[in-house]
Structure formats: C-alpha cells, structure tokens
Amino acid sequence: MSQTIDGQNVNRNGILIRGLIILLCAGIINATSVFITPLAEFYGWEASAIANVGTTMLTFWPIGSLLGGKLLQKFGGKAVTLIGAVTFGAGLVLTGLVPNSTPGMLYFTYSFLIGMGNGITYCGAMYCVMGWYPDKKGLATGLCMAFNGGSSAFLAPLCSRITQMFNVKVTLFSCGIVCAVICIVCGLGMKSAPVGYVPVGYVQPSSGAALSSQYESYPISRAWRTRQFWLQLGAQAFFPAFYLIMFSRFSMFMTDKGIDLAYATLGVSLYNVGNVVGRLLLGKLTDNIGYKKVYLCCWALCMICGICLLTGSSVAMILIAYICLGAGFGATNSVYPVMTNTSFGPVYAGNIYGFALLGYMVMTQVIPIVTNATITSTGGYTTAFILAFVLCTLGAVCGVLIPKLDRPRLKEATESEKE
Structure with missing residues (x-):
C-alpha cells in the first residue's frame, strides 16, 4: 500500500523488494572459495600467498557496515546503496585485473574493497528496509537475511559454471559488473523512512506498546x-x-x-x-x-x-x-x-x-x-x-x-x- 511521504508516493513493499534484490547480490561473498581457489589455480600462486584474503575481508566487512550505517543516517538509503554497490562491484572487477606477479594486491581489491563495499551495501539496504517496517521488524529482517544468506546456494554454482566455461577472470568481471548494475538500478528507488514513520492503516493494539519508531x-x-x-x-x-x-x-x-x-x-x-x-x-x-x-x-x-x-x-x-x-x-x-x-x-x-x-x-x-x-x-x-x-x-x-x-x-x- 502506498503512502504520500514528503510529497512523493512511496510504496514500502517496493522498497522491500529492491532491498531484497540488493542483498541477494551482496550475498555472493558467502562463497569466497568460488573466486579465491580458482584464482590461485589460474595463476599458479602458492596457497600461502593468498591464504588470509577471505578472513581479512571479513575483518573489513564490519567496518564497512559501520560506515554504511553512518552514511544511511546522513545521506539516506539511495546514496548509501549506490556507494556500496560501486565499491563492491569495483572490487570484484579489479580482483580480476590483479597482475600475476602481485597476488598481494588481492588484500586491497578483494579484502578491502569488496569487504568495505559489501558491508556498506548490506547495512545500508537492510536498515533502510527495516525503517519502513516498524510493525514487522522481524519479518522484514528475516526476509533480508534469508535472501542474503541463501543467495550463495545458486550464485556459487553459477559462478563455478562460468569459471569452467571460460575462466575465473571472466567470472569476476561478470559478477562485478552485473551486481553493480543491478544494485545501482535498485538503489535509485531506495528511500529512508521519515522519523516517526507509522504504516498507513496501522492500529496500535490496546494492550501493546507504541511502535519503536514513535x-x-x-x-x-x-x-x-x-x-x-x-x-x-x-x-x-x-x-x-x-x-x-x-x-x-x-x-x-x-x-x-x-x-x-x-x-x-x-x-x-x-x-x-x-x-x-x-x-x-x-x-x-x-x-x-x-x-x-x-x-x-x-x-x-x-x-x-x-x-x-x-x-x-x-x-x-x-x-x-x-x-x-x-x-x-x-x-x-x-x-x-x-x-x-x-x-x-x-x-x-x-x-x-x-x-x-x-x-x-x-x-x-x-x-x-x-x-x-x-x-x-x-x-x-x-x-x-x-x-x-x-x-x-x-x-x-x-x-x-x-x-x-x-x-x-x-x-x-x-x-x-x-x-
């Protein structure tokens, strides 16, 4: 159901759907081995040279989430999603461009850029969506997390198939560009809920407390x-x-x-x-x-x-x-x-x-x-x-x-x- 917010017609379900698609794309980082192991094999790198790339990415990811929450607060859902999508997508593309002689660059392209960008995207999209559902916080969050956590179930096999058909560099370029474009298109329709937002038609239970947004x-x-x-x-x-x-x-x-x-x-x-x-x-x-x-x-x-x-x-x-x-x-x-x-x-x-x-x-x-x-x-x-x-x-x-x-x-x- 649509509501008029600041002179604009806003449908919170539409924002939910956009957020779910964004989080679906962001969930690809749950399958690190889809990229790292094939890269090591493609270039003949020693496993020890890139052994901690995935765990280091998990270190930057919370920092990205922290930054994403701050950006959401200051600039709103659209801006934070676009920033995260560009950073995340660029990290995937640049990972495919790392020279054979410098595997250590993965700690910048993969660990830093993807970790930060994905954290920004994740936190920005999830909390933007959640702001529109003060009456159904658990349902909204559960859907967001299910899409994010479950995406690797089909994205990982798809990426593996592309790698088998071509090579891992093609997979990285494809994922980076496609994920960035999809997240940018969906991000253009993201909008943060106004302070004190109450969904249209919501009736407070006689025995219940007011919504958290109140x-x-x-x-x-x-x-x-x-x-x-x-x-x-x-x-x-x-x-x-x-x-x-x-x-x-x-x-x-x-x-x-x-x-x-x-x-x-x-x-x-x-x-x-x-x-x-x-x-x-x-x-x-x-x-x-x-x-x-x-x-x-x-x-x-x-x-x-x-x-x-x-x-x-x-x-x-x-x-x-x-x-x-x-x-x-x-x-x-x-x-x-x-x-x-x-x-x-x-x-x-x-x-x-x-x-x-x-x-x-x-x-x-x-x-x-x-x-x-x-x-x-x-x-x-x-x-x-x-x-x-x-x-x-x-x-x-x-x-x-x-x-x-x-x-x-x-x-x-x-x-x-x-x-």
Whole structure:
C-alpha cells in the first residue's frame, strides 16, 4: 500500500523488494572459495600467498557496515546503496585485473574493497528496509537475511559454471559488473523512512506498546554510554564462536574423522539450508514472542550443534550439527537488527549495529588463532569446542540480559528540546 511521504508516493513493499534484490547480490561473498581457489589455480600462486584474503575481508566487512550505517543516517538509503554497490562491484572487477606477479594486491581489491563495499551495501539496504517496517521488524529482517544468506546456494554454482566455461577472470568481471548494475538500478528507488514513520492503516493494539519508531532514537554518542549497547556488543562478539571455529573447517573436520568428502559437501549444503530457514522463520518469530526468546532458541540450536560435534562420530550426527549451526547462527543475523532497533530506535540503528559489530570483527581474528593453537597442541577439537560452549553461552547471556531502554516519546522529546 502506498503512502504520500514528503510529497512523493512511496510504496514500502517496493522498497522491500529492491532491498531484497540488493542483498541477494551482496550475498555472493558467502562463497569466497568460488573466486579465491580458482584464482590461485589460474595463476599458479602458492596457497600461502593468498591464504588470509577471505578472513581479512571479513575483518573489513564490519567496518564497512559501520560506515554504511553512518552514511544511511546522513545521506539516506539511495546514496548509501549506490556507494556500496560501486565499491563492491569495483572490487570484484579489479580482483580480476590483479597482475600475476602481485597476488598481494588481492588484500586491497578483494579484502578491502569488496569487504568495505559489501558491508556498506548490506547495512545500508537492510536498515533502510527495516525503517519502513516498524510493525514487522522481524519479518522484514528475516526476509533480508534469508535472501542474503541463501543467495550463495545458486550464485556459487553459477559462478563455478562460468569459471569452467571460460575462466575465473571472466567470472569476476561478470559478477562485478552485473551486481553493480543491478544494485545501482535498485538503489535509485531506495528511500529512508521519515522519523516517526507509522504504516498507513496501522492500529496500535490496546494492550501493546507504541511502535519503536514513535520513540526518540539514540545516536551512537548516546547509545555507547548505555548498558544495552555493551551487552549487545558482547552478544555479537561471543555468540558466533562455533561458527568461527567450524565454518572454514567443515571439510577438514569430516575428513579428519575419516568421513568421505562427499558428505562434507552435503554438510555445507545442509548448513546453507539451515541458515536460510533459520533466518526467515526465527526472524519472523521475533514479531510474535520477542527477540530474547528467539535468541535463546538460537543458543539451544548451537548447543545441540556443539554436543553433536563433540560426541558424535557418525555422519548423521555431524550433519545434524551443521544444520543446527546454520539455523542457530544464521538466525542471530535476523535477531541483532531487531535488538538494535528495539533498544535505540530506527534512525541511528544501522550505525549502532556497525559499532557493535566491532566485537565480532575482533573475534574473527582471535578465535581462529586460538582454535589453530589448541588443535595443534592437543591434536583434537575438544578444547576448542569447550571454549565455544563457554563463549556462545556468554553471548546468549549478554543478549538475554539487555534491559528495556526507556526512551521518551517523540512528542515528549520535542517539547523537552523546546524548553
């Protein structure tokens, strides 16, 4: 249903569809091996020369998200999407132009440009969409995250097919240009929701609170002084422990147990299925039972994953672990935006979310190092998994203990400023 906003006819469902297409394109970074491994083979590079390109990209990605939230706040949905799309697309194209003699340039073209550009696009598009759905935050976020997380399921095979037919450079050029053009076209129709936005026809439940958009939003300069912010940062830093230990080790873990590599490929596919389904269904569930109960569901799924990994030796138990990890960790990506919006309001939520991601950024470097050290010293995964149990539980406690932040209603805040 359309509404007239600032003299323009705006359809929030149209903005949702544009955002989903943008996030679909941005999700291609979930399949790093589609580009990096073929590049190493194409040029004959040693694996050690580009071994950390993917993990370094994950370090820049949260910084891009932080910047995307800031740009969204200052310039709106259209500008931030266009900036992210151009940077992200340029990174893919320039990665295909890296000279054979300088593989280290991938740390600029792939790690920096793609990481930053994709983070800007992701945060800008998601929070722009979310601003138009204060009444259905979980559903909107769940859809965004499902499209973003699930895109690699068909984009990765498509990219692999193009590489087989031509070469990886053609794949990079094609992906960079196509993704940039699609995101730019969709980005031209993106528009940020106005402060205090209420959907047309919305009726507040007699026993329910007003929409989050009806309360004053906190900027990061105010949010970081609250307990809510630091608890969310702790949740985002500690909860992903099982994911950070296992995601790059799916195949290695199964082959170490003497399981056929074909099952490892199946495990990755099942992880992706669990990831998409978890993001969508548990994201929607936050509208019905609240984000804290859903967060506990995510924790329970990660605990089941850990138990299966620690005690299971059969293929079935390990595949169950991968499904639970995909659903449990994947759904947290739908919970965190709702968590941010609920505590601090929609106006600065993207920027605050970006700052909270800094905790995750640190852990993307710390946990793999600790994991490698413990596996090397002990010869097994037991110590790493015990650490993951502790950290994931600590993250869940942080998320559940976030107290309600009593923000003044917009009218009250305006009157207070006038006084």
